[in-house]
Amino acid sequence: MMNTIIPKKAPVIILASILSLAVLSGSALAQPLPLTLEEAIEKARTQNQAVAASKQQENASAAEHQDAKNAILPQWSFGAEYDRYSKLTLFEDGLSDSHSLTRRPSPNGVNAGTRAEFTLYSGGRQRTFIEEAGIRTRIEKINTTDIQGNVALQTVVQYMEMVRLNKLDSLIGEQIKRAEIRLKNITALFNNERVTKTDLLRAQVVLSANKLNREQAANDLAIANYRLNVLLNLPDSTKILPRNPAEMQTGRSYATEPMLHQPNNSYVLQRFGENIRLQESRIRLIKSSYYPTVQLVGAYGLNYPNTLFFPPVAQWYSVGYVGIKTGIHLSAFYHSKQKMAAARSRLAGMYLQQQVISDQVGTEISSAQIKYRESLSRIRVAEESIEQTRTNLRITNTKYLNQTALLTDLLDADNLFLESNYNLVRAHADERVFYYKLLYAQGQL
Structure with missing residues (x-):
C-alpha cells in the first residue's frame, strides 16, 4: 500500500483556485450592461x-x-325552498284548553322559481354610474402615464449623473497623472535645491487629495448605478455602462420654444379635468334621485300545496307573471337639497382651483425653459473656457519650472482647467435633464 504525499503548498493552491473561481463567477454575475439614454427610459417605463x-x-x-x-342587464335569480310543518297547537279558551291538528292539506311545503327584473327608467342613475366608472378608469390611465413619465425623468437624472461621474472620474485620473508628473519635477527641483520642502510636501498632499477625490467619485458612481438599477428593476449587481456620452459633446439642442405655445396638457391638469367631470357626474346622480324608477318584472315558479284556492288543495301547481314596477323616493325632495348645494359649491371651487393649478404648471414650464436656455449658454461658455484654461495651465507650468511662478499659481491653474472641463460635462447633463423636465411638465414624457 502506497502513501500519497501531498505537498505543503497544495492547500494554498486549492484555496487560491477556489477564490479565483469565486471572483470569476462574481464577475460573470455582474456583467456590464451598455445602455443608451433612450433604452434606459424605455426599460424604466416598462419594467419599473x-x-x-x-x-x-x-x-x-x-x-x-x-x-x-x-349592471344594465336584467337581474335574474333562482330560489328553492322545502318546509316541513309541525302540528298546529290551537287554544280554545285562552291558553288553558289546547289541542293539535295537522296542517292542511299537507305538512309539506315546496317553493321553487325564478325571478327577473329589468330597469326601464331610473332617472339616468345607471348611465351616471357607467360614466363615473369610465372617468375613474381614465384617471387611473393618467396616473399610470404620469408615473411612467416621472420614472422616466428620474431615470434621465440618474443616467446623466452616471455620465457626469464617469467623466469626472476620467478628468480626475488625468489630473492625478499631471500631479504625479508635477511631483516628480518638484522632487528633482528640490534635490537640486531650487525649491523648498514646502512645495514638495504640498505637491504630495495635493496628489493624495486627488486620489481621495477619485475614490469619492467612484463611490458616488456606484450609488448612482444602484439607484438606476432600482428604477429599471434590474439586479443590484448590474453594472450599467452609459453608451452615448459622446452625444453630449455635439452641442445638439432641442426645439423647446413651440412647447410654450402648445395647450397645457400636464398630467396634473389632465387628472384635475377628469375630477371635475366626476363631480359634474355626481351632481347628475343627485338630480336623478328626484325621478321615479320603472322596472319590468317577471317570475315563474313551481309550488306545493295549492294555497291559491280555498280550501287549500294538496297538489302541485306552477304559475308566472309579468308586470311593471315603479316607485319614487319622496324623501329625496328634502334630503337631496343640501347635497345638491354642497356638490355645486365643490364644483365651483374646483373650477377656481383648476386655474390656480394651470398657473402653477405654466410657471414650472417657463422655469424649465429658462433653465434649459441657461444650460445652453453654459455649454458655449464652458467650451470657450476649456482652451483658455489649458493654455493658462501650460504657461503657468512652464513659469513654475523656470521659477517665475509660485506653486499656488500652478495648482490654481490645474484646478481651473479641471473645473472648466467639468463645467462642460455638467452643462451638457443639465441641458438633457431640463429638456426632459420640460417634456414631463407638458405631459409629453
Whole structure:
C-alpha cells in the first residue's frame, strides 16, 4: 500500500483556485450592461415596479367599468325552498284548553322559481354610474402615464449623473497623472535645491487629495448605478455602462420654444379635468334621485300545496307573471337639497382651483425653459473656457519650472482647467435633464 504525499503548498493552491473561481463567477454575475439614454427610459417605463403597480390599479378600474356596464342587464335569480310543518297547537279558551291538528292539506311545503327584473327608467342613475366608472378608469390611465413619465425623468437624472461621474472620474485620473508628473519635477527641483520642502510636501498632499477625490467619485458612481438599477428593476449587481456620452459633446439642442405655445396638457391638469367631470357626474346622480324608477318584472315558479284556492288543495301547481314596477323616493325632495348645494359649491371651487393649478404648471414650464436656455449658454461658455484654461495651465507650468511662478499659481491653474472641463460635462447633463423636465411638465414624457 502506497502513501500519497501531498505537498505543503497544495492547500494554498486549492484555496487560491477556489477564490479565483469565486471572483470569476462574481464577475460573470455582474456583467456590464451598455445602455443608451433612450433604452434606459424605455426599460424604466416598462419594467419599473411602481409602473407595474399602477397598471394593476388601471386593470382593476377597467374591470369595475365593465361591471358598471353589466349592471344594465336584467337581474335574474333562482330560489328553492322545502318546509316541513309541525302540528298546529290551537287554544280554545285562552291558553288553558289546547289541542293539535295537522296542517292542511299537507305538512309539506315546496317553493321553487325564478325571478327577473329589468330597469326601464331610473332617472339616468345607471348611465351616471357607467360614466363615473369610465372617468375613474381614465384617471387611473393618467396616473399610470404620469408615473411612467416621472420614472422616466428620474431615470434621465440618474443616467446623466452616471455620465457626469464617469467623466469626472476620467478628468480626475488625468489630473492625478499631471500631479504625479508635477511631483516628480518638484522632487528633482528640490534635490537640486531650487525649491523648498514646502512645495514638495504640498505637491504630495495635493496628489493624495486627488486620489481621495477619485475614490469619492467612484463611490458616488456606484450609488448612482444602484439607484438606476432600482428604477429599471434590474439586479443590484448590474453594472450599467452609459453608451452615448459622446452625444453630449455635439452641442445638439432641442426645439423647446413651440412647447410654450402648445395647450397645457400636464398630467396634473389632465387628472384635475377628469375630477371635475366626476363631480359634474355626481351632481347628475343627485338630480336623478328626484325621478321615479320603472322596472319590468317577471317570475315563474313551481309550488306545493295549492294555497291559491280555498280550501287549500294538496297538489302541485306552477304559475308566472309579468308586470311593471315603479316607485319614487319622496324623501329625496328634502334630503337631496343640501347635497345638491354642497356638490355645486365643490364644483365651483374646483373650477377656481383648476386655474390656480394651470398657473402653477405654466410657471414650472417657463422655469424649465429658462433653465434649459441657461444650460445652453453654459455649454458655449464652458467650451470657450476649456482652451483658455489649458493654455493658462501650460504657461503657468512652464513659469513654475523656470521659477517665475509660485506653486499656488500652478495648482490654481490645474484646478481651473479641471473645473472648466467639468463645467462642460455638467452643462451638457443639465441641458438633457431640463429638456426632459420640460417634456414631463407638458405631459409629453
